[in-house]
Amino acid sequence: MMRIVELGRRLWIGGAGWLVVAAMMLGLGSVPLVAQTAQDIAGTWQGTMQVGQAMRIVVKISKGDGAANKSGWKGALYSIDSSNQATAIPTITLAGANAKFTIPAIEASYQGKLSADGASMAGMWTQGLNSYALNLTRVTGDSAWAIPEPDKPMALDADPTYEVVTIKPSDPNDGNRGFQTRGRHVRAANETVNDMISFAWGIHVKQIVGGPAWFSTDHYFVDGVPDAPGRPNLTQFRSMIRKVLADRFGLKAHNEQRELSVYALTVAKGGSKLTKSLGNPNGPPNDNFSTSAYMKETNTTMGEYAKAMQYVLDRPVVDQTGLEGRWDFLLKWTPDETQFTAIGARIPAPSNDPNAAPGLFTAIQEQIGLKLEAVKAMADVIMIDHVERPSAN
Numbered sequence: 001m002m003r004i005v006e007l008g009r010r011l012w013i014g015g016a017g018w019l020v021v022a023a024m025m026l027g028l029g030s031v032p033l034v035a036q037t038a039q040d041i042a043g044t045w046q047g048t049m050q051v052g053q054a055m056r057i058v059v060k061i062s063k064g065d066g067a068a069n070k071s072g073w074k075g076a077l078y079s080i081d082s083s084n085q086a087t088a089i090p091t092i093t094l095a096g097a098n099a100k101f102t103i104p105a106i107e108a109s110y111q112g113k114l115s116a117d118g119a120s121m122a123g124m125w126t127q128g129l130n131s132y133a134l135n136l137t138r139v140t141g142d143s144a145w146a147i148p149e150p151d152k153p154m155a156l157d158a159d160p161t162y163e164v165v166t167i168k169p170s171d172p173n174d175g176n177r178g179f180q181t182r183g184r185h186v187r188a189a190n191e192t193v194n195d196m197i198s199f200a201w202g203i204h205v206k207q208i209v210g211g212p213a214w215f216s217t218d219h220y221f222v223d224g225v226p227d228a229p230g231r232p233n234l235t236q237f238r239s240m241i242r243k244v245l246a247d248r249f250g251l252k253a254h255n256e257q258r259e260l261s262v263y264a265l266t267v268a269k270g271g272s273k274l275t276k277s278l279g280n281p282n283g284p285p286n287d288n289f290s291t292s293a294y295m296k297e298t299n300t301t302m303g304e305y306a307k308a309m310q311y312v313l314d315r316p317v318v319d320q321t322g323l324e325g326r327w328d329f330l331l332k333w334t335p336d337e338t339q340f341t342a343i344g345a346r347i348p349a350p351s352n353d354p355n356a357a358p359g360l361f362t363a364i365q366e367q368i369g370l371k372l373e374a375v376k377a378m379a380d381v382i383m384i385d386h387v388e389r390p391s392a393n
Helices: 193-201 234-248 302-309 360-368
Strands: 043-049 055-063 073-079 087-095 098-103 108-114 120-127 130-133 136-139 162-169 178-182 185-191 220-226 252-267 286-290 294-300 317-319 327-332 370-386
Touching (some): 178 234, 185 193, 193 220, 252 302, 302 317, 327 360, 360 370
Parallel strands (some): 252 317
Antiparallel strands (some): 043 055, 098 108, 108 120, 120 130, 162 220
16 A cells, blocks of 8 residues: 555555555445355455445455365455455455454454355454444356456656646545545545645645645545556655646745754664565555554655654654665554544544553554654755645636
8 A cells, every 4th residue: 555645644555555544545236146055155245345435345255275274265355446456365264154354464354244145244344443344245247346457557767747637625524535546546535735745745744834724624636647657656646746736736835944843763772673675675665554553664764664654643753763775564553642633533542452552652662673752853844935726627
């Protein structure tokens, strides 16, 4: 999953792409196939998860690989309205009428109960702290939703702009929000200009100075296709948003440095616990994070990781680790009410679960050997010289 908010907004899914999680970020009426028995769950299952504007989910289940899969079943999951990439389900267990699977890659699980005829399954999808109803129906033939063809990555040297773009006001209360790629479409869904600048330059909203009042209250839906083939990476996505801000919002700005209240990202006592990435050293990062809360970073520099943390924390993050190169790591923690406010998330009250992950500041030291410290430091800011509401389509 791309950042996004991709972010980064990646969550929820980047990344790339990401899930996103998020935000992190995920009808029926199909003709059931009832010729199979209730205990044979192989086939295609589909249903709509009621989250945001709803997400259509397809699960393809097949027989397992013998000794490598003692449960007897495995699968692949598609969230067809947000991605055309399959997420592997390593094992699916079936005990009587109760089906269950876990997807460690995205910290998600599903529990469902088969109907007597084996044609449907009523269940709950859980990802981190959140749970959603997901009822699945077994389908075949024309009743099965089409799985979009996987997109090829855009050439790394491409500098895309929008070939065609639509911009219109959106409802701030719409649950669908984030920076998304869907097929050929590249979107900023229900975002303010403040949010778009934050994403496009990889900075915290507190690093944006001088915008008008409507800058952070008016929400917009930006949707279009790039003028280059393939799926843009995070750098290319950001470039497209910068260009549409200049072309359609008349944005003019310049960079300065100011002393701000920030979090300094440093190496903790005892050294880092990061793994050196084996990915392309010239390639883009891939991060997947969720308000649940976890962050899975691949091929990521410390500067890029500091930018990703802008969406989690209530102030900018400045990289002072001195660590060069690209890294892979996974971070899990229990968020508090001050986190993810930049993307409008509401964090539930902490539970009394003794097995809950530690808070962010403890987790980052224990799990990846880094440290966040509140300090005053010089940081880049974007000074707004001119901006206006977008021109009509």
